[in-house]
Amino acid sequence: MPFPAERPRRLRRTPAMRRLVSETTLEPRHLVLPLFIREGATEPRPVPSMPGVVQHTSETVRKVVVEAVEAGVGGLMLFAIPERKDASGSAAYDPDGALNTAIREVVGEVGAATVVMADLCLDEFTDHGHCGVLAADGTVDNDATLDAYRRMAVAQAEAGVHVVGPSGMMDGQVGAVREALDGAGFADVAVLAYAAKYASAFFGPFRDAVESSLTGDRRTYQQDPANAVEALREIRLDVDEGADMIMVKPAMSYLDVVTRAKDLVDVPVAAYQVSGEYAMIEAAAANGWIDRDRAVLESLTSIRRAGADIVLTYWAVEAAQRLSRG
Ligand code: PBG
Numbered sequence: 001m002p003f004p005a006e007r008p009r010r011l012r013r014t015p016a017m018r019r020l021v022s023e024t025t026l027e028p029r030h031l032v033l034p035l036f037i038r039e040g041a042t043e044p045r046p047v048p049s050m051p052g053v054v055q056h057t058s059e060t061v062r063k064v065v066v067e068a069v070e071a072g073v074g075g076l077m078l079f080a081i082p083e084r085k086d087a088s089g090s091a092a093y094d095p096d097g098a099l100n101t102a103i104r105e106v107v108g109e110v111g112a113a114t115v116v117m118a119d120l121c122l123d124e125f126t127d128h129g130h131c132g133v134l135a136a137d138g139t140v141d142n143d144a145t146l147d148a149y150r151r152m153a154v155a156q157a158e159a160g161v162h163v164v165g166p167s168g169m170m171d172g173q174v175g176a177v178r179e180a181l182d183g184a185g186f187a188d189v190a191v192l193a194y195a196a197k198y199a200s201a202f203f204g205p206f207r208d209a210v211e212s213s214l215t216g217d218r219r220t221y222q223q224d225p226a227n228a229v230e231a232l233r234e235i236r237l238d239v240d241e242g243a244d245m246i247m248v249k250p251a252m253s254y255l256d257v258v259t260r261a262k263d264l265v266d267v268p269v270a271a272y273q274v275s276g277e278y279a280m281i282e283a284a285a286a287n288g289w290i291d292r293d294r295a296v297l298e299s300l301t302s303i304r305r306a307g308a309d310i311v312l313t314y315w316a317v318e319a320a321q322r323l324s325r326g
Contacts, residue, residue, distance in 0.1 A: 024305040026297065028072035028320035032117065032270070032312040035106075036209050037061050038081040039098035049205035050275055051282045053314050055081060061102065062109045064317070071320035075115035077165060077312055078102050081210050082125055088133050089125030093151035099124070100159040107160035117163040117192060118156050120177065122148055129214030131168035131221060140221060145170050150180035157186035165247070167194035169221040169234075175241035192270060193243035196231035196257055198223045202250045202276030209275060231257045232264055239265050245310070250274040252299060255306035262307030270310035271303050278314045297322070 011021045038045065038055040045055040056064065065076060080098035082091045091097035099118060107116050122145065123131045132145030145168065153164050164181070166173045174193045181189050199222035207214065223230060231254075235246050246265060248258045249272035262269045281299065285292030296315050303311050313319065 024301055026301050026304050026319075026323060028323055029074040030304060030309070030311055031073050031300070031316035031320055032075040032077050032115075032310060033064075033068050033073050033316035034077040034079065034272075034312055034314060035061060035064065036079050036081060037098065037102040039083045039101075047205065047209040049208045049279050050314065051279075051286065053209065053278070055209065058102070058105055061106065065106050065110050065114075068317050068320075069110050069113045071317045072324060073114060073316045073320050074310060075117055075163070076106065076110075078106060078116070078118045079210055080124060085125055085127040085213060087127055089122035089148060092122055092125040093148065093155045095155055095158060097125070097155070100155050103156055103159035103161045107162075112162075115162050116160070117165050118161045120149060120152050120156065120164045120166040121168040122152075123168070123212065123214065124210045127213055129212050131218065132170055140170075142170050142172070146172055146176040149173055150176050153177040153180045153189075154184045154186070157181055157184065157189045161189065163190045163192050163244075165192045165194060167197060167249075169194070169197050169218075169223070171237075172241070174238045174243050178242035190244040191242060192245040192247060193238040193241075194249055194272075195235040195238040195243065195246040196223060196254070196261065197247070197249045198225050198254065200225065200250050200253075200274070200276070202253065202274050205275035205279045225253070228257050228260060232260060235261050235264060239267060243267060245270055247272055247312075248308075250277060251303045251308070251311070252277050255302065258303065258306040258308050262309075268309040269307060270312060271306070271308035272312040273299065273303060273314075275314070293322070 036055045041057040044060045047053045080102050082098040121131050130140050132140040135141040156164050166177050199219045245268040247270040251271035251273045258271050281295050284290040
């Protein structure tokens with residue numbers, strides 16, 4: 001026997017050889033760009049903890065979505081920051097509310113050239129910052145929240161959204177939203193379920209980005225970071241309730257969950273590279289501690305390799321442009 005018996009390095013010798021045997025693809029169509037639109041804003045406002053990310057005005061969001069379409073991104077995920085919040089988050093289902101207006105404007109701009117998705121959750125709209133409405137004792141009332149989600153789904157569909165993304169982790173939210181959409185004649189609007197969403201510290205910068213009012217935490221509805229089997233249960237339930245696609249969130253600390261999700265279901269699996277994941281790489285790069293451009297593509301490739309069909313990332317446009325340039 002010659003030694004070493006096997007020489008894997010033969011397949012790494014040249015760029016052409018490496019390209020031939022590469023196992024994972026990362027293409028613009030795999031990427032979804034989350035966007036923040038601030039009601040009433042006249043200037044885009046930088047989000048300090050997310051360098052390069054802004055709260056858009058209705059003017060600037062139109063420009064960026066056109067750029068995103070040109071870059072070939074697979075989709076957009078819209079979030080809005082409303083001028084007024086209340087205990088029930090009623091602006092979420094007001095047809096003229098910040099998010100529904102943004103959906104109308106974005107769909108008006110891009111039409112069917114990319115997939116327009118919207119976050120379906122009350123946390124941007126409630127004055128207490130929770131993802132649902134509160135019962136008299138201050139706990140989040142699951143079933144009362146489902147009623148609000150139903151109205152929100154129909155309002156988003158009326159505004160022209162292609163995909164709704166229920167992200168509040170209420171029990172039964174996918175079934176409730178599916179039923180409401182079908183009942184209102186929107187059988188064609190798809191549901192991307194934030195199925196396995198963790199109570200994560202990596203959402204920190206996002207809470208700046210949407211000016212969250214939350215005090216306390218979301219541990220009675222978002223999942224314990226220690227649990228993966230429970231994530232599979234959440235995913236199974238969402239698919240049974242009619243989810244067209246499911247999501248794991250955050251991505252990079254939960255790649256095992258992404259892989260197990262991909263093995264479990266026969267619908268597309270998305271993973272959300274969240275604000276804190278973005279901020280960590282940007283901050284390390286700003287300090288000269290990491291090669292930013294390589295780290296960005298490596299992180300996205302890793303999420304794809306773990307099994308994600310779709311990756312939500314704040315770098316979607318930049319990454320798509322770099323990938324098409326080759
Ligand atoms: C809830 C929602 C959150 C994120 C997306 N949808 C915040 C939360 O659950 O606290 C986080 C996204 C990110 O951190 O990039 N509407």
